[in-house]
Amino acid sequence: MNFSRRMCLSALCLAAAFPVAGVAQAGDFPQRPITIVVPTAPGGGNDAMARILAQRMGEELKQTIVVENKPGANGAIASMHVARAKPDGYTLLFGYIATHAISPAMQKLNYDPVKDFAPIGDVASSPTLLVVNNDLPVKSVDELIAYAKNPANQVNYASAGNGTAPHAAGALFNMATGAKMMAIPYKGSNPAMMDTISGTTQVMFPSLFSAAPHIRSGNVKGLAVAGERRTDVFKDLPTLKELGVDVSVDQWYAIFAPAGTPPEIVQVLNKALNTSLNDPEVTEKFTAQGAFVQTSTPEGLGQRVEQDLEKWKSVVKHMGLDVEQ
Template sequence: MQRRALARAALAAALLPRFAIAQSYPSRPIRYVVPVAAGGGADMIGRTVTELWGRQLNQTFVVENISGGGGVVACQNILQAKPDGYALLQGYVATHGTNPATRKVSYDPVRDFTPIGLIGATPNVLVVNTAVPAKNVQEFVDFVKRNPGKISYGTAGQGSLTHLTMELFKQQTGAFMVHIPYRGIAPAIIDLLAGQTQAMFPGLAAALPHLRAGKMRALAITGKTRSPQLPDVPTLEELGFRNFDAMQWYGCVGPAGMPADVVKRLNDTLNTVLKAPELAEKFAGEAVDPQPMTPEQFGQYIRSEIARWGALAKARNIHLDD
């Protein structure tokens, strides 16, 4: 009896520090790493979310921009942090989707992280230069097939979501287009507008100003539903394409091994923020739709994204380490 009592006491002592952390969390500012340079859409999303999130937690978030390697540098930084909830990463489709699918990265996107929750997502939109004589997707596919090797598409870089989405489109249509990778989406759009390339799959937020100005034409978008920003533009899914629910998404993860109670507190408060009208209004400028999830749902979402893009990369022989 005495031995069992001692064992229970030892177990309680071992659990006490973790329980105490969960009960008092957060007691100091939380470092929130955004894996891109300051000033862009992803940075705005991180700063908007953390401002409102901090109010829910009655604590300050300190946003830190760590760019490099398509998010790899930021991921490595977070993996060196204690899994106590005071260091979080804004993971996104590159860090936990397309990069692990197309190249060797110095982390495991599943085992090395604790999923907190999805923040939101925005569709990609199939656009063409206005000189392209196509008003819908079928006309565009016919146009490409009539001009083999003469049509090119721009992307934000090898292995980016803009690249893989077009490769998925090519796979399902059998249409051949020449890939022109750029260092970022902005120069790719400039060349599309100038007629140097004919098509691309930018994020909706990047395309909207040019679509509204009539400088490019939208043929279809990714996602399960039409965008309120482009209500007359069909989704590729409704046109009969498969697996085109793919989106540019943003979420929050921490180092592996975070206490379950801390994860729950973070997820509960994050999901409250995502339902706030104030956040939806600010996200509308980036065409981002808030999407609350449980940690378990978000973890499964990450695994499905890696599987989706990994299968495509294998089928299209896209291996960026070669």
């Protein structure tokens, strides 16, 4: 065999080796612990779901998955941290409707919810509820509207931060009813709920996941579902739309990786995520708290983000919402 032919054959063998090596690397993933970054404080609904999921996905991937809380700036701190992380599948974001649709529609952020992330898959959805402090002298949505419209009454509503779903729902409620409630932002749903229970704030629009235990225990009163349909968890709660208030904010949760994460690793994570979510024990734990499992492909989640982002841009423009409300 002459020299030139040997060189050609060597080059072909070398070229063929690269895709094999790439597949082998993806097949070996993960080789060390994975971190899921949660944009809210410990103890809230997002945190609880992430921990349930981390344990089950860790079993599926045969690797430890650590939950790290990075609250603040309405999820922007956590989102920017993950967007700038190495795209190797070891740093993931437990994102939700606020980080990828509502907040980006309300304000300019230091990350792009579409371009800076590789979607992994959906996790769950949870309708938003309207709850009030037990000492607030109202027993219905109509009574709340009348009370909040009275200049003699100061009514504050707690949100999980500016640009979150509870913030947007409260702002839309004010605009739809003429109520004059003041938004009080917190670093997460848990501290917001604690102050609503104590009476520091009087009203909140939490996710069903966050609100369910406190309604059951009698810590707060549930008045309505701020979503498209009633929930089986509290069948007697009407939707705001049924009561003539055109407000609907259903929340969703999902897993994202940094943009540029290899497709093979995205698929490994998506498979582990969907397998974990289809585990009856995980489904039961989510359902007990009012969060309903939903699975998707990475492409399906990407489409959801783009559609919801455009939807909320339209809402913000039409309703005149402002992140400083």
